[in-house]
Amino acid sequence: MKKTCLALLTAALLSACDKDAPQSSAAPAAEPGVISPAPELMSQLKLAGVKREPIAETLRVAGRIDFDEHRLARIGATITGRVTDIDAWLGQEVRKGTVLARLNSSELSTQQLAYLKARAELELNKRNAERAKALFQADVISAAENQRRESEYQISQAETRAAADQLRLLGVSPAAIEKLGKQGAIDSVTTVMATMNGVVVERRLSQGQVVQPADTLFVVADLSRLWAVAQVPEQQVGLVKTGQSVSIEVPALGNERLVGKLIFVGQTIDPETRTVLVRTELDNRDGRLKPAMLASMLIEAKPQERLVIPASAVVRENGEDHVFVATGPQQFRLQKLKLAPEQGGRRAVLSGLNGDEQIVIDGAFHLNNERNRKEMEGA
Structure with missing residues (x-):
């Protein structure tokens, strides 16, 4: 009985040692990575x-191609009138002085009539002043009467000049004013003319429309040079300044890179987008770039x-x-x-x-x- 118990105890100890042995010999797990x-x-x-x-950090910001505001003219009428003819259309190339539209204006007729009346009054008072001067020298009229006639003549001169100035403000040329004074023919038709060479990119009038001097009727742009504009985030404003080299990628041109320099960095932050406007100028004599094209601007910041x-x-x-x-x-x-x-x-x-x-x-x-x-x- 004693031998049997001893054998069982020995077997139990050996079994316990076998269970503990693998745990004590296991390798520690490797650190991840x-x-x-x-x-x-x-x-x-x-x-x-x-x-x-x-190293110079390159900022990539979304932008677009835009008109060069220095080569853009917003053209309107100089007088209230009704559109009778439209001579220019979208996309048309025009030269400075090209007639874009014609208006019929009763205000122009009224002002021309006022000029003719002032001119007629001037002629009458001129003759009266000359006659009064001769009578005064002949001791027929008094010095006071002579002075009154001279004053009326000078007032007529001022009124005629004022009427002519008013016509010029309405767009009537000096040659046309002189012709009006000689012939006396009132013409109520006035023209809207291009003020620069370029392409008509906007037309905001229609036949029969009544327009005011404050209305923009045509927008003419010189597209030989355009701007690329972008908005730089507020946090990166310190990395950009005027004169830095930039590259422009235009998806419509297969992401071809156009090189330029920053010509403008805004002085204020847009409170809604928290960005600053930056701008560069691009040569477009080949006409490939179009205003409103999407573009990416890559700005090379100062090396740090x-x-x-x-x-x-x-x-x-x-x-x-x-x-x-x-x-x-x-x-x-x-x-x-x-x-x-x-x-x-x-x-x-x-x-x-x-x-x-x-x-x-x-x-x-x-x-x-x-x-x-x-x-x-x-x-």
Whole structure:
């Protein structure tokens, strides 16, 4: 009986030792993202320290092609009238002085009549003043009478000049005013003329419409030079200034890059969009650019000292940028970081590195494949 109990006790102890043995000999779990590559892979890796270099950040902002406001004319009537003829249409090229439309104006007729009356009164008072001067010299009339006739003549001169000035304000040329004074023929038709060479890009009138001097009837633009405008976010305003080099990408032209310089940076912030307007000028003598085309403006900011890594060191994992940082002899950790867009094979570090690390700059792709393989085997 004693031998049987001793055998059972011995068997129980051996069983307990067998259960504990695997637990005490198990290897510790590897830290996620850390890998110790095999010697053959290690020989393919190239390491380097993180550098600080001057790098110019390129801002990409949405914009559009727009008219050059210095080469744009909004043309209206100089007088109230009714449209009788329209001589220019959208897209038509016009020269300065080209008749765009004709109006019939009763106000013009009234002013022409006022001028003729003032001119007739001037002629009458001129003759009266000359006759009074002769009578005064003959001692027929008094000095007071002579002075009265001279004053009436001077007043008529002023009234005639005022009536002529009023006609000029209504768009009547000096030659037409002189012709009116000689012939006395009143013409109630006035013209709307182009004030510059260009293309009619807007027409805002129709036959029979009554228009006012404040109305814009035509917009004529010189399209040989255009603007590219964009809105820079408030946080990046400090990176842009007048004279900086910019590139314009126009999707309608196959994203062909057009080069220019900033000619204007706004002085105020748009309170609704929190952006600042910037503008550059583009040559358009070939006519390829059209106002209102969408465009992207790439603004090269002033170079600043930044942490920079080679683009070859970057590993994309789960939609984010990473690099392998050396943590010991033949040991690397996958480090997440934020990077600026690539420029000339380099990427500026926005966050994730402090500058004293050694990173894998060549072979990172193969190292990451090995890491993923080992993690899958471990799982």
